[in-house]
Structure formats: structure tokens, C-alpha cells
Amino acid sequence: MLATPLEMRKVGLYMVDADAQPAAMALARMGVLHPLEDSAIGQVLQDYPAAFYYAVYHDLNSRFGKISSFLKTPLQPTVESDELVTLGQLQVLDRQLKQLWAQISALEEQIRRQNEKVGAIRQLANSLQKFSSLDLDLGRLRRRGKFLRISVGTVPAENFSQLRRALSLTQFMIKVFYSSEGINHVVVFGPSQQREEVHDLLQSADFRGLTVPEEFSGSPARLQADLDRQIEQADARMQQWQRELSELIKANQACLQSAQDLLLQARPYASLATVLRGKGGLVYLQGWVPAQSEQQIRQQLAEQLTFPFQLEFSDPEQQEFDSVPSLLKKSWLLRPFQGLVKNFGLPGYREVDPSGLFALSYVLMFGMMFGDIGHGAVIALASLMFYRRYPGITIVGVLAGMSSVGFGFVYGSLFGYEHVVPALWMSPMQDPVQVLLLAVLWGAGFIVIANLLAIRNFFAAGQIDQAWYSGKGIAGLGFYLAAFYGAYQVTFNNQFGWLESVLVALPMALIVHFQWRQSSGGLAERILVVFIEGLEHIISNVSGTLSFLRVAAFSLNHIALAAAVFAIAGMLDSFGHVVTVLLGNIFIIVLEGAIVAIQCLRLEYYEGFSRFFSGKGRAFEPLKFET
């Protein structure tokens, strides 16, 4: 139930340059090496032998990613062997994809421009509709008058006021005749001799002019037809380019497939670019491996490497503990709980993995707070429906549901009915004070276990002073137990004598002394810090214990909610009664069930994990060969 992450060993592999890639592939196939960057070795072996390989791999991977986004269905890997991929192979394929991407990018740019053009034509067509009711010869707009120049078009509304002011510096004028969706439809007119200057200005302001065809002289309706034709042609051209794009991708499907396979095969060696160090043909690779894999690594490397190599294994030093990755033992049953633990943080290398204890206490607390045979059975059965898509939910749901069923028998509760099934113990409503006291006892036990785990973790990490004297250490545990005993004596025997005082004061003095040694700064600052931390320690113990009153409160709340449902149902006829009881039970299962699940998690995280668990572990991320 209280496991620690798997034991790790540091591995160092010296080999010749030519064997680096086969070694990477062999280690990736085993999936046991968490690569490690070592700055010390970098002083001697200054080169990064895989850096150029990685650069080419990265370029190819990036281009492949861009091009494959145009694929209608994603490619499936067809890698059958784990052959080594040479730098030359990557470079050849990268050149091919570079050319292909250049073609795609050019088509994309054409489509973008065409889209912009179509947008502008649509805006102009919209402008023209404003003229449709007029019997106006628009051919005049085309004719370049000797003295007067007139243009109709659109300009973004945000550019309009600045453009109008700028045009006032010329002899041109601009008038808006229609505005819509951030676009102003305008007429610009002025003397012909300034047309070049104004044309330049209008271009900067993103003015899109209505071009009247040479052969055109007629009414707005005819020009509208011409614009419609332009839009049709532009759309057809865009569809043509889209088809070209699809055909281009289709024609290069084989190339893309081979790029994907090659990338998968090249990834293990490329991903070592920053950790593989070398000099003059000698290459060094370092990392963490599970101790149990040592033999397998020796055997595999001996088989796969052509040249002699040197393999060194060593246990992690105490100062390295923070950098050793944590690999939790795999367990089908505990997997969803490990996920919830990881939400808080990963256990450090020498810390206890609390998943087992967490699973047990979570399931028990859920049952205590939501004890009902019927409700528990519904939760367990409903959870089974998620088995295929979310097996984790099923495991947690079934266990929590079964716990609920178990405590349902203890309380004698079935779908809120308290007198149908005889209680193995009693209904919480019969003696709420006793239930509350039991909850406090449960909480105290929970906190004591959390404290013991913290002490164990301190010793395992070599923090001996912390283990003995800190608030979470043996002194802290002593203080908690003494304070609990003192509270018991005051409550039940009405006494707090010298023995109780000494028992409480002694560990507290040790804690304060330890905090004093740990603090820094001026005298007043240290006094303040120690005082506040000491006070915080007392308050957190009291509030932490009282937090567990919610275990009792929710078990009472569960019955009270059911009672409320029955009270409402009792006021209705038989049909209304059945419907109310049914809906009320659904309400209780969904709403209260969710609240209890969250409250249990809160107790685990804040009253449990935060007391003994740093959550600062590093995930074990092995070199892998993925297909």
C-alpha cells in the first residue's frame, strides 16, 4: 500500500561515434532510459554529435507537420523495422518536402490574394446596388476626362477620416454614400492633373476602385452583371487552385508516408541532441534507468553495438535525489488514483507514493459520507457504462459505489429509507454527537498517519533535523498527540494538569527552537517569524482535525436530504409521491454525490498530501521508439 517510486540507477555509456545511433535505437526500443544532461562532462566532451542530425530532423518534421495539415485523413505509420535512418536520407527527403511546401505555399498565397480580391469585388458589387435604381451612365467613370477625374470604390472605415483630411491637401474630395460592416463606399473626385499623386495616396489607404470595363457603357445593372461574372471567374479560379493543391498532396502521398516513417525512426537519436556529448569520435550518453533493467541494457547493447563500449552504473547520490525521475509502480487498480495524485504533484524519488493509501482512505471516506445501499449500487452500476472510454472513472466509481453500499448496510439506509434494511450499527441521525466524535477521531488518525509519512520522507531524503524537530517531524507529531490528549482530558475529565502542560510544551519548544535556527534576519524579524510560524502550526493542527467533521456532517446531510424528499413526497398523491421520490433520489445521487467526491478529494489534498508530500518529483520520460 505504501510503495516508493522504482529504484533508479545512473547509467553512463561511452561508445564510438558510429555506435551512437544504434545505441539510441536499442535504448528507445527498451524504453528504459531517461536521458540526463550533464554540464560536468561537457567541459571535457564539448561537441554535440547529434546536433546537426537534429537540425535536419527538426526542419523535416516541421515541414511534414505543415504539409500533413492539408491531408484529409491522417497517415498511419507503416514502420515495420527499426532500421537506422542516415543523415543523407533525412536531407534528401527534407529537400523534397521543401520543394513541395514551396509549391503549396505559393498556391496558398495565390488563394489568399484571390480571396482578398473576391472580397473587394463583392464590396464593389454592394456599392453598385446603391446606384441600381438610378438611370445613370456609369461609362462616364471610365472615361478619363480632361479636367475631372471620378472614382467610385470602397475604403476601410478606420482609414477614412485620415484619408479625407489628406485629400484636402489636394484638390480632390471624397464623399461617403454608404457604410456597412466597417467599409465606407465612397466617390472620389477632383482635377485630372493630380490623379497620379492621389492614386498613390488612395492605394495606401486601401482604396478599392470600381473598374469599369473598356467595352462597357451602360446602366448600373449591366455593370452588376459584369461584377457577378468576375466573382464567378475568381471563384472558379480559386476552386481550380484548391483542386491543384489536393492533387499535389495526393501525388506526393507516398513521399509523405515515407517522411512520416522516417521521422518516427529518426526520432530516438534526434531527441538526444542536447544530451549526447562527444569529442574526437568518442561519444558519451548519460541517464537514469530503473535498477531492474540493468541486465537487459547490458545484454541489448552488447548485441546491438559493433564496437567496444563502456557501461557504468551507479546509485544516485543524496544531492542528486531532486533530479532523479520518479517512476511509479504500475497497477491496474491504482492507475486512476495515481492520476489524481499527479494532479497534486508527482512524488519525489525517495518519497512515499501515497496512491494506495489515498485510494483506500478516499473510498472509505466516500462511503462514510454517502452511505446508502441503493445510491451506492446506482453509482457502481452507472460507472460501468464508462468502462470502454474512461476505465479510470469506472474503477473509482465502482469502488466508491461499493463502499457506499457497505456503509449503507452499516447505517441501514436504502434509497433514503431508514427502516427497510436493519442497520448493522445505527443510522447517523440516531446519535449525531457520537458520529461527530468518530469523525474527529478518524481525522486525528489520518493526520497522525500523514505525519508519520512526513517523518519517513524526511529520513529518506537525509533531512535528519527536519525529521526530528520540525512541525511535520517527530516533535510535531509529539505536539499533536499531546495536544489531542490534553483536549481529551479537558473535555472528558475536566483537567489540564502539569503533565499535560509539559507534554504539550516540550515538543512545542523543540519546534520553536528549530524554527529559530532556520530563520534569518534581524532579532525582531526572527521573533515575529517564529511566533507566526508557531501559531500557524497550532492553528493548522486544530483546523485540520476539525476539517474532518465534514465526514460526519455529510453523512447526516445525506439523511436530511432524503428526509426532505420524503416530506415533499408525503404531501402528494401516489403518482406524485413516486415521481418525487424518484427525482429526489436522482438529485441526491448526482448533486450530493459530486459534492462528496470533491470534499473527499479536498480532505486528501489539503489535510493529507500537504503534510507529507512535496509533489516535486520529476516524471520519468524515457527515450521511446513510437510507432
Add this chain to the structure above:
Amino acid sequence: MSGFSSVYLGTRLTVLASRLISFEQLIDFIELDLEQILLQVKQRSGYDYDIDGSNPRWIEAQLTHRALDEFLILLRPFSGSERRFFQFAIRWFELVNLKVLIRGKFSGIDSSEIEQQLIDLRSFTDLPINRLLETDDPYEMLRLLETTAYGGIVRQARRMYEEHGNDLFLLDASIDRSFFIDLKHHARFLREEDATNVRQVMGGLLDRFNLLWLLRYRFSYELSPAKSFYLLTTTGNRLHSAELMRLAQMDSTEEVIAALPEPYQRLLARIRSISDMEMVMEYYSLSIAARALYRRPNLLSRTFSYIVLREAEVRFLQALIKGKQLGFDNDLIKQAMGAVA
């Protein structure tokens, strides 16, 4: 903002403002060597900066990071339109990266070289830097940029590029122009009193950019008065639209300066080169910000002024330290500091 937050922000601003290094002090630093400069910076600002001989950009990144960390602290008490205004204002830092990316791609510079010139803006990064660096051609990058928060700015820059070719000044000016228009737009949503105070500080900056752009467009690029005026950004404190339209029609720099309203006419009367004018105008716009920071009670305009002054300090220090690292002589560094003004 609650009373408590106002007191907190006011105190923070006072402490941070006391650590700012003035323009005059920065100019004095030119005579010192790099170690002395860093010692002086530490004494005045309290910040210790490391030098990494193998990575000259490291110190630039540190300078930016410290400033951004301060801005994060200053932004905490703000919410709603005020917070949005400041978040947009701080994008000014990211525009530097945006310009580096656009310039780099259009100049055909290798992605790894462009990457070295970028500054890591941590949580203030909006641009998908890696994806932008992985683009194979400038138009692919522009298409990607058009899908980001900078889409509008980039579309304007694209138009400018297609109209005038790879002219870095015009490209930069186009990006800055769009930024100021959007910044003024964001200021509209502030409370009237805050907006008025902020506009005074912003106005100094806008006058500076507008005047210098006008001079460049008219007399370096020889654009028409109308187009030169059109390419200016939103108007500032003294140089209103009518003023700028009148100036755009002048035929020489001297005529423009003679026609400027006070105090610009007095400040620029004896200056001939545009780069010197830039330095004077920057100094003047920063003095407006400093007045708002040290003498005005409005917290919003004080915060904005602090950002403006701190940004200038970072820029000057970066130019100074870079100049020292590259072994430039003091006159050249002075010129460079003027050029970044």
C-alpha cells in the same frame, strides 16, 4: 480600484520611480567601462546583471525581463478596460520581436540568426515564435501573423511592403503607426479623468513620432504632402491635424521647424540633422512622462509614464552595453543611443 489597491500601487510606483536612471545619468555612463556601468546600474536600480561573454544577448534579455517583472507587479491592481489598456501598451516590447521577424524573413536571414535576435518576453509573449521561425518564406510568415493578435498591424505592414519594397524604416513606421492608433483606441475606454491624463503623456510620444516621420516622408522619401500626412499616426498634444497638414505642405526642414508651435520650435531651432532631432524630441517626450510620474496624482497616468520611462531606460542601457561589448568608441555609442531614441 479599491482604496487599498490605490495605496499599494502608489507606494509601488514611488519605490520603482526612485530607482529609475535619468537620461542625463545614462549619458554620463558612456564614459565608464562595462563593469563600472553595471555597478552604477546596481547602485541606482538595485538590480544585479550578469554578463555572459558567450551570449551578448543575455544581458539584453535580463534588462527586458526585469522591466517586464515590474510591469506584472504594477498591473496586478488593475482590471477591465484599464488592465486591457496596459496589456496592450506592453505589447510595444513584442513589436520589437515582430519587426525582427518580418525584417529577417524579408531579408532572407537564417531562422537561427533571427531567433538569436529575439527577446524572450515570457508571459507577455503572444506571437507563436517557433511556428513563425519555421516558416519557409516571408509570405507564409505574414499569413501566419495575420491569424494572430497582430493581424491588423501586419496587414498594414504587408501593404506598405508591397508598395515600397523592403524599406526598413517604412516597415517599422507602419507597424508603430498601427500600434499607436490601437493604443489611443484602447485609451477611449478609460474613465474620462484617467483618459485625459494618459493622453497627455501619450501626446508627447505621438508628437515626437509624427514630426519625425513627417520630416522623413517629405524630405528623405520625397512623398507628396497628402501622402506624408496620411502616413502619420493619430494626433498628439501640440501637433494636431490642422497643424500637421500645414507642416506637410512646407518645402524644407527649416520651414517646418520655423512653423512649429512652441516648445518644439525653440527646442529644434538650431538642430539640422533628423537623428539629433530624434534625440531632442525623445528627451522632451520623456520629460512629459517624468512630470506625470513624479508630480501628478493620477495613478493610471503615473503607471503609464513609468512604463514609458522604463522602456526608454531599457532601450538606452541595451544600446550602451551592446556598444561597450562590441568595443565601439564613446562617440559612436553616443550616436547609437541617439539613434535608438
